[in-house]
Amino acid sequence: MAVGNVKFPVMHAVPGIQLGTTNAGIKQTERDDILWVEMHGQATCAAVFTQNAFCAAPVVVARENLQKNPKYLLINSGNANAGTGEQGMQDALASCIAVADLAQQKPEQVLPFSTGVIGERLPIDKLIAALPTAQKNKQEGNWHKAAHAIMTTDTFAKGYSKKVEIAGHSITITGISKGAGMIQPNMATMLGYIATDVVISQENLQKCLSEAVDQSFNRITVDGDTSTNDACVLMASGQSQLPELQENTKKMRAFQQAINEASMHLAEAIIRDGEGATKLIKIQVKQAINASEAVQVAKTIAHSPLVKTAFFASDPNWGRILAAVGRAGVHQLDVNKISIYLGDVCIVERGACAASYTEEAGQRIMNQEEIDVIVHLGRGDVSQQVLTCDFSYDYVRINAEYRT
């Protein structure tokens, strides 16, 4: 049910970043479910994590270890190790110790990540038993396998890869992500791993990632549910010949732009694979007083089950969009200043159905696989965009059958 072009791209290896996958039989026995990532000794690593108060055990450990110069990531799919209490913490720590033993490094240099069912104990023995194979399989060229190993209910592997020239040096940016439910702004939403070969301090890398995530992964939503586990990691192996990137430079801005683009692509891929999605919806709210109210209106539309089912039905039921704007809680909203567009078709002007609107024109847009909803609030000059998908029978089916 993926929306649009979701072909897996050619993935350029990133010098100094090796990936190894294998099947540990955590939930399924058919495909790889663990991913070992090993960074060059000179690498720096940044990460952002879920804001859910019930964050999973591996998130607690990874957040802690992020400050300790991590060189290894261990990701498993099939089990989230969330809601597992003290046992879950012990299991997450045990997985770090097992990686460290094999790599002859310290456990604090390992960031663990888990995704899958909440509330069941991580089968730590199976995971540890599979680690030597994952380590042995490590290669710089394993991005395609890596993208598959982190999938849960995803229907396609999500990748991005680009060579970018900065100041005469070619650098590489390659990344993977996974969704596909429990996707909601404010991180906590998915797993994303982006690698590059630039030389950059951990501090500057962290700033770069935060900016990129704020404009991408934090602006997508499938169902408004923020998960307990999810995280986005940006690794810089330091193997490029480009001199170290410094703050507030033209080079840094070029790098930031490239990371933003990678993040946006990987975030959009998650929405294209939203559980049961048949349509990609871009909601742009313009003429807001500030970003906060623009996002608030966009999210209210994006989370409305009535709006999402209308998109599924290709029904230009603009009244539901209008009702969502009206209940978004914007202070002193003057509905008479609002206009709403579906693509290039004006559906609402001055708070009511546009005089020029015809059902045929609305239907033409609704029949498209990718739809822009543009809301003009008539209050200011700030714009924000949120991506979402429609709500289908398959969303219910996937989530009603997930554990069975």
Place this chain on the structure above:
Amino acid sequence: MAVGNVKFPVMHAVPGIQLGTTNAGIKQTERDDILWVEMHGQATCAAVFTQNAFCAAPVVVARENLQKNPKYLLINSGNANAGTGEQGMQDALASCIAVADLAQQKPEQVLPFSTGVIGERLPIDKLIAALPTAQKNKQEGNWHKAAHAIMTTDTFAKGYSKKVEIAGHSITITGISKGAGMIQPNMATMLGYIATDVVISQENLQKCLSEAVDQSFNRITVDGDTSTNDACVLMASGQSQLPELQENTKKMRAFQQAINEASMHLAEAIIRDGEGATKLIKIQVKQAINASEAVQVAKTIAHSPLVKTAFFASDPNWGRILAAVGRAGVHQLDVNKISIYLGDVCIVERGACAASYTEEAGQRIMNQEEIDVIVHLGRGDVSQQVLTCDFSYDYVRINAEYRT
């Protein structure tokens, strides 16, 4: 797909309140779609309205006329007269004038209400043409017909009726409501009409209704969508022999209690008829610091599509409930103090799966048609309850096919 016992009760007539219905062919031609309500000259009338900024034209008119001693209600189903701009206002006003002409009263004494499709013009000529028949049909015994005339996607008519003894006098409380989608706390959620025969000032009646609605209609949610139209009205015909109810008296408290009970029953009926609902879910959040955070947590659980689809599947996927609590945005939530129960089964204690929990025990509760979810936050002593329903294939079907 209604949940539980939804038999329409025997409806006691309320002296001084007459109801007349007929078919105006607004959307359907098969059943009555307009309701004329006429109150005794001594009646008082209170109402609460949607908080959606895009409130419909009849809401604007009714809110204005509420202060002008209204004696008539005119309700139509099939068309919401919302998102209809200036034309919609003219149509709403024209309907009041038409009622006033027939009744030989002032248009300001009419409160108009509409429910149905948003954004299409109200067929005002059809509506006006049907008014004489609705007026002619008025009787005190027409509550059953009235309950049917206000239905939209409802699958059963919703009624409540009780005779209550206060200070030796028997008073009557009879009411009807309709849902069933776009149901979300903060009013704006449904139509409800409750009538009684007590003598009470408009001011005291309004206070009574506000308290009742806050504990009932504002604590239910089907899909989180707050509609543009909905309203709840409490009429007191003044025909009882009970002396006028005064504030802060034992009699007033008894009356308040009876109105609370009626409101709760009519609100719960809306959830039992939630679009596609197969289960009634009562979410109780206890040990909160204040009502606001308790409602916040309860609503976050109630609105989670992942939680709702798990209920539909009878899947004791308590991890999704836990994740919803974690993302509810409670400041400094200590997850280690949280316990969660499904009915009498403890599923989470100290923030993790309860040691005593078994899948069988969870499954036993999930198989029930009515399920209690109880969350102990371990922060204070305030409790709040929100009612919701599950999320099924039929929810998607109903809302994807609504206009076609």
